[in-house]
Amino acid sequence: MKTxxxxxxxxxxxxxxxxxxxxxxxxxxxxxxxxAAYLGAPSVAVxxxxxxxxxxxxxGKANGFVSSNVHSSVSGKVVKIEPALxxxxxxxxxxxxxxxxxxxxxxIDRSTEIIRECRLTKEEIIQKIHDAGIVGLGGATFPAxxxxxxxxxxxxxxxxxxxxxxxxxxxxxxxxxxxxxxxxLIGISILMKALQVERTVIGIENNKxxxxxxxxxxxxxxxxxxxxxxxxxxxxxxxxxxxxIDAAIGRQVPSGALPIEVGAVVQNVGTVxxxxxxxxxxxxxxxxxxxxxxxxxxxxxxxxxxxxxxxxNVVELAxxxxxxxxxxxxGGPMMGRALxxxxxxxxxxxxxxxxxxxxxxxRKEMKNCIRCAKCVSVCPMGxxxxxxxxxxxxEMWPEMENDRVMDCIECGSCSYTCxxxxxxxxxxxxxxxxVSGIIRNRKTPNP
Amino acid sequence: MNEQIHNPAQQKSAEKxxxxxxxxxxxxxDSISKNMLGVIIALIPAYLVALYFFGLGALIxxxxxxxxxxxxxxxxQRFLFRSKSVTIGDGSAILTGLLLSFNLPSNLPVWMVxxxxxxxxxxxxMSFGGLGNNPFNPALVGRVFLLISFPVQMTSWPRPIPxxxxxxxxxxGPTVLAMIKNHFGQLPETTDMLIGxxxxxxxxxxxxxxxxxxxYMLIRKIITWHIPVSIxxxxxxxxxxxxxxxxxxxxxPLVHLLTGGLLLGAIxxxxxxxxxxxxxxxxxxxxxxxxxxxxVIRVFGAYPEGVSFAILIMNAFTPLINAYIKPKRFGxxxxx
Numbered sequence: 099m100k101t102x103x104x105x106x107x108x109x110x111x112x113x114x115x116x117x118x119x120x121x122x123x124x125x126x127x128x129x130x131x132x133x134a135a136y137l138g139a140p141s142v143a144v145x146x147x148x149x150x151x152x153x154x155x156x157x158g159k160a161n162g163f164v165s166s167n168v169h170s171s172v173s174g175k176v177v178k179i180e181p182a183l184x185x186x187x188x189x190x191x192x193x194x195x196x197x198x199x200x201x202x203x204x205x206i207d208r209s210t211e212i213i214r215e216c217r218l219t220k221e222e223i224i225q226k227i228h229d230a231g232i233v234g235l236g237g238a239t240f241p242a243x244x245x246x247x248x249x250x251x252x253x254x255x256x257x258x259x260x261x262x263x264x265x266x267x268x269x270x271x272x273x274x275x276x277x278x279x280x281x282x283l284i285g286i287s288i289l290m291k292a293l294q295v296e297r298t299v300i301g302i303e304n305n306k307x308x309x310x311x312x313x314x315x316x317x318x319x320x321x322x323x324x325x326x327x328x329x330x331x332x333x334x335x336x337x338x339x340x341x342x343i344d345a346a347i348g349r350q351v352p353s354g355a356l357p358i359e360v361g362a363v364v365q366n367v368g369t370v371x372x373x374x375x376x377x378x379x380x381x382x383x384x385x386x387x388x389x390x391x392x393x394x395x396x397x398x399x400x401x402x403x404x405x406x407x408x409x410x411n412v413v414e415l416a417x418x419x420x421x422x423x424x425x426x427x428x429g430g431p432m433m434g435r436a437l438x439x440x441x442x443x444x445x446x447x448x449x450x451x452x453x454x455x456x457x458x459x460x461r462k463e464m465k466n467c468i469r470c471a472k473c474v475s476v477c478p479m480g481x482x483x484x485x486x487x488x489x490x491x492x493e494m495w496p497e498m499e500n501d502r503v504m505d506c507i508e509c510g511s512c513s514y515t516c517x518x519x520x521x522x523x524x525x526x527x528x529x530x531x532x533v534s535g536i537i538r539n540r541k542t543p544n545p
Numbered sequence: 546m547n548e549q550i551h552n553p554a555q556q557k558s559a560e561k562x563x564x565x566x567x568x569x570x571x572x573x574x575d576s577i578s579k580n581m582l583g584v585i586i587a588l589i590p591a592y593l594v595a596l597y598f599f600g601l602g603a604l605i606x607x608x609x610x611x612x613x614x615x616x617x618x619x620x621x622q623r624f625l626f627r628s629k630s631v632t633i634g635d636g637s638a639i640l641t642g643l644l645l646s647f648n649l650p651s652n653l654p655v656w657m658v659x660x661x662x663x664x665x666x667x668x669x670x671m672s673f674g675g676l677g678n679n680p681f682n683p684a685l686v687g688r689v690f691l692l693i694s695f696p697v698q699m700t701s702w703p704r705p706i707p708x709x710x711x712x713x714x715x716x717x718g719p720t721v722l723a724m725i726k727n728h729f730g731q732l733p734e735t736t737d738m739l740i741g742x743x744x745x746x747x748x749x750x751x752x753x754x755x756x757x758x759x760x761y762m763l764i765r766k767i768i769t770w771h772i773p774v775s776i777x778x779x780x781x782x783x784x785x786x787x788x789x790x791x792x793x794x795x796x797x798p799l800v801h802l803l804t805g806g807l808l809l810g811a812i813x814x815x816x817x818x819x820x821x822x823x824x825x826x827x828x829x830x831x832x833x834x835x836x837x838x839x840x841v842i843r844v845f846g847a848y849p850e851g852v853s854f855a856i857l858i859m860n861a862f863t864p865l866i867n868a869y870i871k872p873k874r875f876g877x878x879x880x881x
Contacts, residue, residue, distance in 0.1 A: 104875050352876040425564040436565040459564040466677035468577055470818040480874035510569030517575040524567055
């Protein structure tokens with residue numbers, strides 16, 4: 099069975115919410131919609147305090163190419179526009195909307211009817227995706243239209259669909275695939291048209307056999323041409339863009355390059371569903387599936403949540419915060435961020451909320467490096483985390499750059515594996531931050 | 546109740562303060578002591594064979610070595626380093642003691658064993674700053690110190706006698722490699738070499754027991770195959786060529802593989818985490834180096850056995866190997 103070639107770990111997957119149907123979450127009293135809850139330049143507010151808005155109405159306009167539109171997820175009244183704490187732990191400019199009723203913008207098709215035909219041109223599709231504010235829903239929240247517009251001279255050959263969901267605990271993508279198989283396949287066809295590629299590979303890890311079967315059957319039954327499903331051996335971090343391309347189509351993206359260098363474009367399966375809704379149903383990205391999970395949680399599950407809904411509202415449905423909670427994580431346990439409270443809004447990149455018990459919440463005491471080389475053998479980028487940490491401790495930035503610190507994808511496999519509990523990734527992350535500053539300065543020297 | 550109020554941890558939970566730390570938020574549960582314990586478990590088969598063939602002497606030597614290694618580590622950390630945390634609980638001192646004893650003859654006087662442990666822990670390990678910082682394998686530092694200081698005692702090997710109750714007065718004889726070097730004596734049968742019915746240091750004699758230990762460590766993923774296989778293959782190939790050239794003078798490659806502590810060295814000594822290279826290719830280069838130096842010492846050198854020296858010499862090259870041999874990077878071609 100296919101997988102990526104270098105490194106990798108096998109954490110317990112703990113998918114407690116697997117197979118739980120996606121449940122809608124009641125509208126909250128107020129939503130907080132961040133104007134910059136994605137990677138790129140913040141959008142510019144186009145509504146004012148006191149203005150009435152409908153669900154699906156534009157509230158933040160994309161500011162530049164690598165930026166994205168932001169829409170209201172509810173109908174109601176804008177009460178204020180000011181910074182609010184979000185999942186990243188920073189305060190960002192956000193639109194606060196008090197919910198009144200549930201009135202949607204005209205032209206948005208909210209029925210469950212599946213619309214198969216798409217007569218739009220390549221440019222029209224990309225424009226619609228841009229207008230709908232679609233960003234990568236796998237976690238990086240990179241604006242989707244940017245990936246669909248290869249730089250001049252580069253041509254996409256293969257579309258790779260990331261349906262791996264290699265993070266332990268999370269099941270939102272899996273459940274979406276089970277409930278919206280056909281919509282996702284139509285979304286893929288639309289993307290193939292937008293990119294003008296003949297071939298798509300859907301990479302699914304073998305712990306989701308039901309999804310693999312379902313997709314294979316649907317592709318055959320509805321004769322979707324050029325789409326193939328590849329079952330991948332379960333291994334973290336297979337959902338890493340470079341690892342997935344290696345696993346699914348056997349091409350290695352060169353160090354420092356983007357996937358388009360090897361002719362690949364990767365989109366997350368949740369993003370594909372959002373693209374289907376945007377193109378076929380005129381629906382902007384204003385809700386997403388969120389997994390609420392944890393070992394002590396009463397009722398782990400998958401929920402369809404309007405963007406901006408406070409996470410506390412969603413958690414209530416899952417049985418409330420467990421008494422033994424020591425840490426709350428936004429996202430999965432490997433790459434997610436620890437949250438300071440549940441009073442933050444659901445963002446476009448919020449794949450899950452994970453409750454960890456107190457006994458798991460704290461790191462163990464760090465010991466001397468025993469040079470066991472386990473971090474080296476698990477690193478999916480072929481780096482030497484022990485060395486990068488030692489360099490980081492001594493602030494040896496040029497050496498870190500030389501040892502390819504910028505290649506690190508921050509998957510956390512090294513820290514996960516280290517028998518001495520060394521915080522390898524912490525130092526590497528700091529090194530990446532400093533080294534990227536040094537590289538920027540070199541490219542644009544001060545006058 | 547009072548206790549609860551004064552306990553800050555309890556207070557925190559009452560206020561529901563959350564832990565906030567960077568990802569990853571889960572850990573494999575692996576630890577230094579688990580790895581050390583794994584190696585110790587892998588040594589059990591060879592230890593049982595040692596107890597069977599060398600009896601009381603093996604028991605006295607091994608227990609002395611383990612206790613003195615732990616004691617010296619404790620004393621040095623407590624009174625020389627004056628450090629609050631003492632690491633004898635991590636199992637590495639126990640392992641050093643066990644491995645040291647495995648490299649000693651079972652009739653070695655207790656005071657020599659204690660001296661060896663002092664050198665192993667004091668000079669081999671703690672003088673560099675403790676576990677993780679030592680460039681040389683501590684157990685081998687202890688053993689080589691004893692070998693050079695007390696060559697007579699360190700090369701008179703008790704004959705294997707089942708359930709032996711003799712210690713210092715044990716009947717001794719040469720090892721197989723010494724017989725070959727000096728051209729005398731009848732070599733033991735291959736089956737005896739496999740099960741360990743031959744003269745030698747405590748833990749080196751039984752090939753089967755050592756290979757069981759290797760299999761266990763590979764399955765538990767405590768070590769990878771690269772170092773032991775490259776050492777054994779190199780020794781086999783090198784001595785095989787010599788044997789083909791002249792079977793009269795040179796012993797067969799099988800004899801070389803099964804004797805002189807090669808398996809003990811290749812499986813347990815050379816694979817020491819701290820002193821071996823980090824990358825897979827580096828491990829293979831290190832293993833080939835050990836194999837070549839071992840054969841050169843055995844066949845052309847003054848000592849009949851060369852595994853310890855070969856490993857120590859290659860230990861010295863480990864930083865150099867680490868600096869030049871990098872693991873295979875993802876996307877080798879750099880895009881500027």
